[in-house]
Amino acid sequence: MHSILPFLLAMVAAIVLLQMLAAKLKIAYPILLVVAGLLVSFFPGLPAVKIDPDLIFFIFLPPLLFEACWSISFKEMKKWYRIITSFAFLVVFFTALSVAIVTNYYIPGFTIALGFLLGGIVSPPDAVSTGAITKFVKIPGSTSAILEGESLLNDASSLIIFRFALVAVGTGQFVWQEAAVSFLWMVIGGVGIGLLLAWLFVEAQKRLPTDAPSDTVLTLIEPYVVYWVAEQVHSSGVLAVVAGGLYMSEKRFVFLNSASRIRGYSVWESFVFVLNGIVFLIIGLELPEIVNGIRSEGIPISTAIGYGVLVTGILVAARMISSYAALIATLIFRRSALPHAGNKRRRYLMPALLGWTGMRGVVSLAAALAIPVTLENGMAFPHRHLILFITFVAILLTLVVQGLTLPYIIRRSRLFDNIFYESGEEQTRKTMKQGLKKHVYGFLKEKYESDVNGHAGMERFLKQWEERAKVADDSWMNEKTKVIFVELLEIQRQYLSELNKDPAINEEIIRQQLYQLDLEEERLKII
Structure with a gap:
């Protein structure tokens, strides 16, 4: 413990310093954190960074999702729900299917189930990365609302795919009837449990003699309780946290006083910043162990990099295709639901911009690390290290390539020039x-x-x-x-x-x- 504590404190200090450097350079801080973690991982003598796969979701996902629910505009989500839900569910499934088909064809020994597992891991874009990158350029509120709303729901849909694929890999079979029932329970049960527990929390805090510190502590533990309860009954913990978080966000003026809201905002902002920073550093720090695992499987690094580039290309292409498909479908069936674009050039370039915003990050890493080391029969999980490596490459390439070029593309294309924002x-x-x-x-x-x-x-x-x-x-x-x-x-x-x-x-x-x-x-x- 005494040997790891200085390293953890140094990680937090590095996160703060790198965030300040990123702000000065006008670069999204997740990019610098990943690159820094990658460089630091080559220093000899550093403690190995390992997280129990069973705890990775529980530690990071509930608070990150909960905080996102309090930041997003639920009204804007309802306004653009058609586009948001299509990107959060249909696009995620299409991306996972594309990854499954291509990897099954090109990667030796990679089954469709493993392909869907990988697809579920890498399909959801990361809200933190997108938000950190787009803050350096002005984009319309409708675009921002679509990206934020999508990021809340696509985590749930991708992790549902991940869970079913994990079962299929472990058992070697997939029963559609059972899967359909399980899917319905995960969605309905997750949303129901989240709303029920959130209502109980709101009513309890309204009646208890709480103050600002106790209110803040309660909001810190509530997402963990919601996630844990939902997972215990085999429903979706992610959907439970999202549903509960949105409900409590709407009721914040009912059960929290002004002091609790002000101080809680500061605490949550710092807490989530540190959590995100740790995850992005871990992405880089995990590389040496992942590379050793690739070598143990007898796969050349150059080949594994090629697989990673291939999968990243599929992610970008699938999102681009989906963006234009959504535009065409909306033009045909629901023209009035289109976000205000101003002119035809902007309207037809917007899908390309949305397609280029698919940076991967926290959820993809958490899902990849959550893959068990062994199957229930004790055998090693097939291609676990390769899946981890491909995920790492996809995160690194989308963060660095798309992350560094997205602000330049927005400014260079002048897509949003002369827009009188928000009417x-x-x-x-x-x-x-x-x-x-x-x-x-x-x-x-x-x-x-x-x-x-x-x-x-x-x-x-x-x-x-x-x-x-x-x-x-x-x-x-x-x-x-x-x-x-x-x-x-x-x-x-x-x-x-x-x-x-x-x-x-x-x-x-x-x-x-x-x-x-x-x-x-x-x-x-x-x-």
């Missing part, structure tokens, strides 16, 4: 703030008009909300005016919640304003 984001923000001002001022006039005359604090309230003036002196804020001020903050939250029901309003703007209200409420506590 006028600045105008939306101004309209929202004007509406807030009028709503609060009307509330004050209606409820507290009799208290205004002769009350300096109430007059200040009216002046503040009528003129939006900045008051440097807080001496006028007494206990009564504090109570009213908190009431006004809650009135604003209700107004913003109603405003958010408008499909034309960007939810990110609403969330920013809600966060400002939380900060304002916390400021009152120290006046």
